[in-house]
Amino acid sequence: xxxxxxxxxxxxxxxxxxxxxxxxxxxxxxxxxxxxxxxxxxxxxxxxxxxxxxxxxxxxxxxxxxxxxxxxxxxxxxxxxxxxxxxxxxxxxxxxxxxxxxxxxxxxxxxxxxxxxxxxxxxxxxxxxxxxxxxxxxxxxxxxxxxxxxxxxxxxxxxxxxxxxxxxxxxxxxxxxxxxxxxxxxxxxxxxxxxxxxxxxxxxxxxxxxxxxxxxxxxxxxxxxxxxxxxxxxxxxxxxxxxxxxxxxxxxxxxxxxxxxxxxxxxxxxxxxxxxxxxxxxxxxxxxxxxxxxxxxxxxxxxxxxxxxxxxxxxxxxxxxxxxxxxxxxxxxxxxxxxxxxxxxxxx
Amino acid sequence: xxxxxxxxxxxxxxxxxxxxxxxxxxxxxxxxxxxxxxxxxxxxxxxxxxxxxxxxxxxxxxxxxxxxxxxxxxxxxxxxxxxxxxxxxxxxxxxxxxxxxxxxxxxxxxxxxxxxxxxxxxxxxxxxxxxxxxxxxxxxxxxxxxxxxxxxxxxxxxxxxxxxxxxxxxxxxxxxxxxxxxxxxxxxxxxxxxxxxxxxxxxxxxxxxxxxxxxxxxxxxxxxxxxxxxxxxxxxx
Numbered sequence: 064x065x066x067x068x069x070x071x072x073x074x075x076x077x078x079x080x081x082x083x084x085x086x087x088x089x090x091x092x093x094x095x096x097x098x099x100x101x102x103x104x105x106x107x108x109x110x111x112x113x114x115x116x117x118x119x120x121x122x123x124x125x126x127x128x129x130x131x132x133x134x135x136x137x138x139x140x141x142x143x144x145x146x147x148x149x150x151x152x153x154x155x156x157x158x159x160x161x162x163x164x165x166x167x168x169x170x171x172x173x174x175x176x177x178x179x180x181x182x183x184x185x186x187x188x189x190x191x192x193x194x195x196x197x198x199x200x201x202x203x204x205x206x207x208x209x210x211x212x213x214x215x216x217x218x219x220x221x222x223x224x225x226x227x228x229x230x231x232x233x234x235x236x237x238x239x240x241x242x243x244x245x246x247x248x249x250x251x252x253x254x255x256x257x258x259x260x261x262x263x264x265x266x267x268x269x270x271x272x273x274x275x276x277x278x279x280x281x282x283x284x285x286x287x288x289x290x291x292x293x294x295x296x297x298x299x300x301x302x303x304x305x306x307x308x309x310x311x312x313x314x315x316x317x318x319x320x321x322x323x324x325x326x327x328x329x330x331x332x333x334x335x336x337x338x339x340x341x342x343x344x345x346x347x348x349x350x351x352x353x354x355x356x357x358x359x360x361x362x363x364x365x366x367x368x369x370x371x372x373x374x375x376x377x378x379x380x381x382x383x384x385x386x387x388x389x390x391x392x393x394x395x396x397x398x399x400x401x402x403x404x405x406x407x408x409x410x411x
Numbered sequence: 412x413x414x415x416x417x418x419x420x421x422x423x424x425x426x427x428x429x430x431x432x433x434x435x436x437x438x439x440x441x442x443x444x445x446x447x448x449x450x451x452x453x454x455x456x457x458x459x460x461x462x463x464x465x466x467x468x469x470x471x472x473x474x475x476x477x478x479x480x481x482x483x484x485x486x487x488x489x490x491x492x493x494x495x496x497x498x499x500x501x502x503x504x505x506x507x508x509x510x511x512x513x514x515x516x517x518x519x520x521x522x523x524x525x526x527x528x529x530x531x532x533x534x535x536x537x538x539x540x541x542x543x544x545x546x547x548x549x550x551x552x553x554x555x556x557x558x559x560x561x562x563x564x565x566x567x568x569x570x571x572x573x574x575x576x577x578x579x580x581x582x583x584x585x586x587x588x589x590x591x592x593x594x595x596x597x598x599x600x601x602x603x604x605x606x607x608x609x610x611x612x613x614x615x616x617x618x619x620x621x622x623x624x625x626x627x628x629x630x631x632x633x634x635x636x637x638x639x640x641x642x643x644x645x646x647x648x
Contacts, residue, residue: 087429094512097426269538269623316423319431319526323533327435329442329633330539333618337539340620342613346450353443360439364432371425 065385065393067104068404075100075404088368090375102376104394104403192285193219215283218255222286225249229293232300233391239301246297253290253314257321259283264324272334272352277359280325287318288366295373299387307387308377315371322363328356376405383408427526430513434527437509438534438640441502442633448498449629453616456490457609464605487612491628495635496557502636503553506643528641538624543634546626553639 075091078084083094091100196215228245232238260283267276291314298307326334335356336348380390397403423431460483467479535544613619618627 085429087425090425092425097429099425268536312423315428319423319428319530322432322435323530326537326539327439327442327534329439329446330534330537333446333539334623337618337623338620340610342453342617342619345617345619349446349450357439364436367428367432368425371423371428375425 065390066383066406067393067397068406071101071103071402071404072406088365088370088372090368090372099375099379099407101404101406102372102379104405192282192289193223196279196282196286214255215259218252218259219286221248222252222290225252226289226293229297229300232297242297242301246294246301249290249294249297250310253287253294256283256287256290257317260287260321261324264321267331267334268326270334271337272331274352274355277331277355281359281362284318284321284363284366287321288370291318291370292373295377296391299377299391302387304377304381304387308374308381311370311374311377315367315374318363318367318370322367325360325363328353328360331356379405379407423526431526431530433509433513434640434644435530437502437506438531438637441498441505441636441640442540444501445498445633445636446629449494449617449632452490452494453613456487456616457612459490460486460609460612461605464601464608483608483612487616487628491616491632494628495632498632499553499556499636499639502640503557503643506640510644510647524644524647527644531637531641531644534637539618540630540633540637542624542626543630544637547631547634547638549638550642551635551638552642556635556639 071091075084078094079086079091084100085092085094086103089102089104091103092098093100196219225245225248228241229249232242232245235241260280263276263279263283291311295307295311298304298310332349332353335352336345339345339348377387380387394403463479463483463486532544535541614621614625614627616628618625618629621627
């Protein structure tokens with residue numbers, strides 16, 4: 064029996080509120096010792112739940128990967144607090160969500176980063192990334208070498224094919240070959256998206272930056288993460304949790320290298336104001352751009368934490384002798400709450 | 412050439428990753444706070460430099476523009492040193508708090524220190540700050556700046572009023588002192604001089620309108636914070 068619970072223990076919720084327990088990606092951990100206390104796991108309901116809360120408030124952030132300005136409108140305003148309040152009101156188990164920045168959920172696009180088991184979120188994530196990249200096509204071309212836009216489109220098509228392959232694993236009798244093939248192809252695709260992202264980061268490191276540059280970086284980062292999530296899901300179906308644990312830790316390290324290469328938000332905001340002689344206008348330009356850059360930074364940090372969460376989740380399942388396919392099936396059948404809680408073995 | 416991932420970062424666990432991201436947040440918050448600080452303090456500096464020009468006599472402006480230049484230079488450098496002291500003190504306190512919150516299991520392993528320093532130092536490739544980082548002594552510590560031991564840096568480095576900004580009054584103006592026309596001309600010339608000087612101050616302090624790679628007082632202070640932060644993390648035991 065997989066010890067998934069519909070509620071996060073009150074002691075942990077209180078710990079999060081008081082700061083003795085931290086939420087890092089999907090990991091609940093002791094703030095002092097770093098010991099993992101459990102994982103939070105969204106169900107199929109999670110995305111719908113956020114959308115519903117947003118819709119009830121007439122909020123702009125009713126879909127999880129809006130343009131940055133829309134995400135921002137939900138980020139630092141009263142509206143943000145209203146959405147969080149509404150989420151808590153709709154479910155007594157969601158106190159934990161209030162500790163998160165709603166905007167980072169929105170911008171990172173794929174929820175808490177524990178989406179390996181949440182197919183609906185993964186599929187919606189793909190569509191959002193694709194739409195975003197299409198909308199940002201001109202920004203892709205502005206910075207890119209010949210046929211870059213075509214390259215990104217081609218890679219997104221490849222991603223769609225391999226996402227479909229992973230989705231089909233659930234219903235296949237023979238999972239080994241297609242599962243491994245899809246996982247390896249997704250790893251290679253992640254490398255290609257890394258290259259696209261690095262090209263763009265190189266371009267903006269020393270030149271004037273625009274809003275669309277940040278959106279493009281986030282979209283490419285989301286594509287990398289989708290590759291990782293779907294590859295991990297394939298390994299879960301193959302019950303290769305050891306491989307998933309090692310691979311996702313490595314992916315998190317590589318993603319962190321990408322994050323390191325991005326200019327700090329202050330530098331991006333000053334680049335956005337570069338060339339302006341008038342002090343007042345330069346200050347205003349920086350002030351307008353800085354929240355966008357910080358939002359991007361938060362989203363990327365969340366993504367790194369989320370990928371790492373999958374490594375600790377895989378280890379946790381191994382420790383508890385839970386098979387990967389069984390875990391995926393269990394998550395699928397627990398769909399009455401937006402969030403589930405998986406305690407560590409000695410917490411049961 | 413497009414950068415590539417070097418895979419130099421060792422495989423991290425969730426603790427090391429969290430610590431790494433916390434240190435990046437420290438860096439980012441301190442860079443932002445420094446820009447905010449200088450933006451807020453700049454109007455007062457500009458006003459005080461304007462006063463120096465207003466208070467300078469006509470003869471002084473004409474004959475001793477070098478003196479005015481030096482007095483403005485010194486004024487701005489003293490201001491910059493004080494801004495650096497305030498910014499690095501704030502950064503040191505925040506870094507201490509960040510380090511103490513990293514958790515006991517992080518252990519400050521060599522891998523962690525290496526990754527953390529590499530993360531902070533990734534800014535060296537940015538033109539907007541890299542030029543300053545290249546000039547900051549590698550052994551700089553927070554103590555060096557906050558105790559005033561780094562005052563001399565600004566005396567020789569990032570700020571220097573360009574000669575072009577001084578010497579705006581034509582020689583002809585002096586020879587007609589006393590006439591109303593000349594008085595207006597002197598006022599106009601003084602204002603032009605002041606305008607150029609204040610623009611130079613804004614450019615050299617904040618980089619407004621300057622090429623991205625131009626060193627500024629702001630980028631120098633930010634580089635000091637990064638370098639002192641790197642050294643503090645490397646010295647942790």
